Amino acid sequence: MLGDFVFSNLTRIFAWFAFLLLLCVLFSLCVASAPSIHAFGFHFLVSDSWDPINGHFGALSAICGTLMTSVIAMLLGVPLSLGIAVFIAEISQGKISKIVRTLIDLMAGIPSIIYGMWGLLVLAPFLADHVQPFVSDAAQGIPYLEDLFGGPSLGIGIFTAGLILAIMIIPYISSTLIDMFRSVPPVLKEAAYGIGATRFEVVRKVVVPYVRKGMIGSIMLGLGRALGETMAVTFVIGNSKQLTASLFMPGTTISASIANEFNEATGLLYPASLLELGVILFVLSFLILAFARLLLLRINRKKAGAH
Structure with a gap:
């Protein structure tokens, strides 16, 4: 009894410690960004002006860049991740599956600065010479x-940064x-195959719903990674504070702006504005997590209503 009491209260303290640590980080950011x-x-939030000399600051360009690169990363990375997972868990067998899984794990261990250097030295010149001119001409x-x-x-530019982020989140997702796919009970899949379902139908109607x-x-884990990534994005996004509608033009993100300018920030408003960008990124991540939780609750309610 005493051991259970100590164990349960000790784990409760650990849980509350994580919550308090989160509050302390948010509180310190808010205090530092108060000016x-x-x-x-x-x-x-609605100004794209960023003029450290005259003391005019706005977060709109950084917010838009963060959202645009993250959306590009999710649009490209999620389907690829889903295809890789289906191939390894449902289609491939033996050595091929083990080799691909090992490569995926190795990708997750590559430092982000390596992705950024590769994007700057290899991917960006390739896009500039072979992809962007073709796409721009086709869109005219x-x-x-x-x-x-x-x-x-x-x-x-923004598209290159989003592409690098897509490559980086693929291993995590x-x-x-x-x-998860391998945790699906085999009897469910075997029953579907037994009534004549194809492999695609088994994945779509059995594995994915489960x-x-x-x-x-x-x-959401991959999206959080994309929102907060710094070094790789800093290498390839161009770090321009000018707001633009073109995906091929340079831009910036919240994390890249903080990394680039915090060491050079002087005075009162300049560092405070960068820290306010940190607060915005914190709140943005929280809102996305809250949206994911609400979506899960809605799914659970639909399942409960169906039963």
Whole structure:
């Protein structure tokens, strides 16, 4: 009895410690960014002005860059991760499956700065010479697409950063999906095959519904990785504070702005504005996590209503 009492209370202390640590981080960021919050207020969120010399700061360009690169990463990375997981867990057998799984694990262990250097030295020149000119020419004359893929072929930019992020989140999402797909009871799949279902139908109607909640969690894990990535994005995004609608133009993200400028920030408002960017990223991550939780609750309620 005494051992259970000590164990349960000790684990409760650990859980509350994590919560308090999170509150302390948020509180310290808010206190340090208070001068910027008082000086600019809500205007900080809707202004794209970033002029350290004159003391004018706005987070709109960094927020848009963060969201755009993350959306690109998810649009490219999630389908690839899902395909890799299905191939390893449901299709491939033997050595091929083990080799691909090992390569995926190795990708997860590569430092982000290596991805950034590879993106700057290899991927960006390739995109500038072979991909961006073709896409820009094809989008000419098409409304919205012309603006979305316009501009000079620089190689670096928002699209390149999103592509690097997609490559980086693939190991995290696919590894968790592989384990989830393999956790599906074989009897469920065998029953589906027994009534004549194809492999695609088994994956779509048996495997995916069984691990749906876990899939959402793994996708949110990849999104969190994309939102907070710093070094790889800093190498290839161009670090421009100018707001642009083109994916091929340079931009910036919240984390890249903080990493680039914090050491050079002087005075009162400059470092406070960078720390306010940190607060925004913190809140943005929290809102995305809360949305994922609400989505899971909605799924659970639908299942409960169906039963």
